[in-house]
Amino acid sequence: MLELNKSGTDRSGPGRLPAQGPGPDARPAGDAPRTGDAAEPVPLRPYLIAGAILCALYFLYGYFQYSRFGSPSWDLGIFEQELRAYAGFDAPVVDIKGPGYLILGDHFSPIVALLAPLYWIWPSAEALLFAQAALFALGAVIVGRTTQQLLGGRSGLCVTVAYGLSWGIQEAVKADFHEIAFAVPLLALVCRALLLKRYTAALLWSLPLVLVKEDLGATVAVVGFLLFVYGRRLQGALLAAFGVAAFVVTLMVLIPAASSAGTYDYWTKIDKNGEQDVSMLDSVLGVLNSSVKIEMLVFLIGITAFMALRSPLTLLIVPTLGWRLLSQDSNHWGMVWHYSAILMPVLFLALADGVRRSRDSHRPWLASYAKVAVPVAAAIAVAMTQHLPLRDLLRPETYRTDDARSQAARAALDAIPAGARVETDITLMAHLTSDRTVYWVGGAPGTAPDIVAINLDFGWSRPIQDPVAYAQQLHPEARYRLKHRGGSFVVMERTTPEPAEIPGARDD
DSSP: OOOOOTTOOOOSSOOOOOOOOSSTTOOOTTOOOOTTSSOOOOOSHHHHHHHHHHHHHHHHHHHHHHHTTOOOSSHHHHHHHHHHHHHTTOOOBOGGGSTTOBGGGTOOOGGGGGGHHHHHHOOSHHHHHHHHHHHHHHHHHHHHHHHHHHHOTTHHHHHHHHHHTOHHHHHHHHTOOOGGGTHHHHHHHHHHHHHTTOHHHHHHHHGGGGGTOTTHHHHHHHHHHHHHHTTOHHHHHHHHHHHHHHHHHIIIIIHHHHSTTSSOGGGHHHHEETTEEOOHHHHHHTTTOSHHHHHHHHHHHHTTTTGGGGSGGGGGGHHHHHHHHHOSOGGGTSSOSSTTTTHHHHHHHHHHHHHHHHTTOSSHHHHHHHHHHHHHHHHHHHHHGGGSGGGGGGSGGGGOOOSHHHHHHHHHHHTSOTTOEEEEOHHHHTTTTTTSEEEETTSOTTOOOSEEEEETTSOOSSOOSOHHHHHHHHOTTSEEEEEEEETTEEEEEEEESOOOOOTTOOOO
């Protein structure tokens, strides 16, 4: 169970949090000093090496998935369009979501603008994949080194491996880039500061979370709650109030102001199941109405050998889990996609805290288990990897980017001139967003794009028998002709109205 007992030992009587002393390293009277009550010198080099290896693995996976035209969603293209706008000092318009669509009216993630300098140097979707790999690896360095300071021995490197191979991180790597990559090291720094009793640092590191995604204001409020119960009552109350205010203002004011619909679209994920309305009461009663949800919860705690339950840090995962379990969208429930990545640094530092609290337990079985919990968690992570994305790095076919499908995709890209306005599906999307205006196929009525490029094997609800007729069905105001066809990839160019001159255009 969660222990808010700051000393980390079990008490037979009713547990109450001891009053916080005047200094950040103060302890309740009578508690003996233990490893981790104050930061102990820990060498940085082993963790930097481990972080570099993890960064390379994450980027390698993302790079070859991208090179094989295997992006699982349109998100990488969306974020490159957003970053390209920031890099050009423009408003973050993402045409993939709709012509002229301001992305801050969808999700509030202005922190993505911090990657603009990287994009100036490397204007490609690959830059986002590298940035995410580096941010995830940075989280591993923080989590592992903090664990070493708390527990000593080889525990830090064991937890680095467990975190680095955790299913939440691996699935996020597979899902391409998402803004939550910034939250991973920030939450690791928040938890580190809380565990080392650097409470002002915890407050400061939590503030930027409200710029990562709109729901993280609620997580900031929980950080404030923890500061309050740890004895920093004024700081905690102010931070909790700030988190709640940021959450409400972002969802009720900022996003609706940027949205063409004037509202926050994702409310429908909670109050609608398809076309059917769902009451809030039904959503609450249905938080555990699926085996997929239960499996996710078990594996979230299970990867920490269940020791995270011994730490109050685990409260930080409640806001994210809350909206996911309330959602009617099954994509939010399970172990795939990127939604669990921000929970990983919290859970693994909660593991370290749980072990520290359990070492002096008067329950012999718990004290004994605490001695082996860290290597057990590492073993679980390694064992699970055989069913997770990074296992593909051991397969030769992962590195083959010259297969017939990839060659056909590249030929289709070559047939699309730079500067063109292109309507396409997920397959080619992220390969076009660096130097073309890109729309989602079927999502740009009335625009008559210069090019319609589709992958006939994309998985359409109905097979496309006549690609040219399909392009003209999408845009009846224009006429198209077949420009290129190779494998399953078809490129159509507009013939009427007369296409504007496109820099770099050439005849096949």
